[in-house]
Amino acid sequence: MKREPEAALIDTGSLVERCTDESLGLLRANLTPQGILAASRTKAAEARSYTRIFGRDAAICVLAMAGSGDEELERGAVASLDALARQQAPNGQIPKYVDPEGQDADFWYLGCIDATLWWLIAVHCVRRSGRLPDLRNRWRDEVDRALHWLLAQEHQRFFLLQQNEASDWADIMPRSGFVLYTNALWYRVKRLFALSRQEETHHHFNHLFHPFRGDLPEYRRGRLLRHYARRGQRDPGLYLSFVNLSFAGNEGDVFGNLLAVLYGLAGDAMAHEIVKTIHKSQVADPYPMRVVTRPITEDDELWRLYMARHQQNHPHQYHNGGIWPFIGGFWVMTLAHLGKREAAERELAKLALVNSLDGWRFTEWFHGQTLQPMGMAGQTWNAATFLLARRALRPNAGHAAD
Numbered sequence: 001m002k003r004e005p006e007a008a009l010i011d012t013g014s015l016v017e018r019c020t021d022e023s024l025g026l027l028r029a030n031l032t033p034q035g036i037l038a039a040s041r042t043k044a045a046e047a048r049s050y051t052r053i054f055g056r057d058a059a060i061c062v063l064a065m066a067g068s069g070d071e072e073l074e075r076g077a078v079a080s081l082d083a084l085a086r087q088q089a090p091n092g093q094i095p096k097y098v099d100p101e102g103q104d105a106d107f108w109y110l111g112c113i114d115a116t117l118w119w120l121i122a123v124h125c126v127r128r129s130g131r132l133p134d135l136r137n138r139w140r141d142e143v144d145r146a147l148h149w150l151l152a153q154e155h156q157r158f159f160l161l162q163q164n165e166a167s168d169w170a171d172i173m174p175r176s177g178f179v180l181y182t183n184a185l186w187y188r189v190k191r192l193f194a195l196s197r198q199e200e201t202h203h204h205f206n207h208l209f210h211p212f213r214g215d216l217p218e219y220r221r222g223r224l225l226r227h228y229a230r231r232g233q234r235d236p237g238l239y240l241s242f243v244n245l246s247f248a249g250n251e252g253d254v255f256g257n258l259l260a261v262l263y264g265l266a267g268d269a270m271a272h273e274i275v276k277t278i279h280k281s282q283v284a285d286p287y288p289m290r291v292v293t294r295p296i297t298e299d300d301e302l303w304r305l306y307m308a309r310h311q312q313n314h315p316h317q318y319h320n321g322g323i324w325p326f327i328g329g330f331w332v333m334t335l336a337h338l339g340k341r342e343a344a345e346r347e348l349a350k351l352a353l354v355n356s357l358d359g360w361r362f363t364e365w366f367h368g369q370t371l372q373p374m375g376m377a378g379q380t381w382n383a384a385t386f387l388l389a390r391r392a393l394r395p396n397a398g399h400a401a402d
Helices: 008-011 016-028 043-048 055-067 071-086 115-131 140-151 179-190 198-209 218-232 254-262 269-280 305-311 325-337 339-359 378-392
Strands: none
Touching: 008 179, 016 218, 016 339, 016 378, 055 071, 055 115, 055 378, 071 218, 071 325, 115 140, 179 198, 179 254, 198 218, 254 269, 254 325, 254 378, 269 325, 325 339, 325 378, 339 378
């Protein structure tokens, strides 16, 4: 795999501007009248259903498209949310994906909880930042149903969402029960839509996912979960990836931790500790961003047989330690959010570089050790989160994202 010298990029910054143009071009190329596709149309992408409008992928892309001032992208943002809303389940769940022709809606094996969360975040973004008329009350009924579906899955003492294994973006990882990533999104949704029990969600999020705090939870079942979660463990400097009845995830979920910082769940000390731990683990080198700090090995109690399906989720691969550039965008946004501008600029340059590899392939993910390009080409959310990261550092380039 051909790589351009990183030093040249950082010295000139030229690839950052080139990546901006290429990212906008990829968004437009992957846009259909019905909405934004997850990846460019290739035989491989068709075979793996990547030429669909995914709930989470499309919603993240909408955050970059809405408020962009580009009429084609503005309309594409609305069309994407419309396509998902049309296939909403009667109980309120937003599909994992829909096909552009509206003939198929998939909800995943054990359910897909984060598509609904991301869709709601994107709806709020479009209502606030979109430049098309008549958006304020659009999707009103669909929003109500989506919120009711989520509230039905909220624990009535912890006020956190509960879920099955492999039911979010990391869909062949063994996270279950209370999941960090999902509940960071849930807190964001609660804030955006002014839902009740926000303080309780914030409180229990920090007690469950960071059981190394000095104070004990008041709720006795919370104390038991804390006991199991921290048993035999040292404080990893990160939130745990999930907490279940008698086991928890300490593989270091980078995405969930970044969202906890961005969405205001981590206090100042915890936020800086998370960034320090991520830097120390070198998961952003040479490219942002490996998605776990400690891949789950086959002799680990968290290993599941399904993780070896298609030889995909072995250590340092896919969700188990692969490098995902789209999460690199959230890394840059987190650094900018904490005022670490110089570090954010450096990471933005590295993000531009990794998207540029192999002729601007916008590769889905890379092997965490060999750096071999893996997955689909033309991954749309790579482009979108690069634009969001650039916008976080250059606000005049567009509206801030939700």
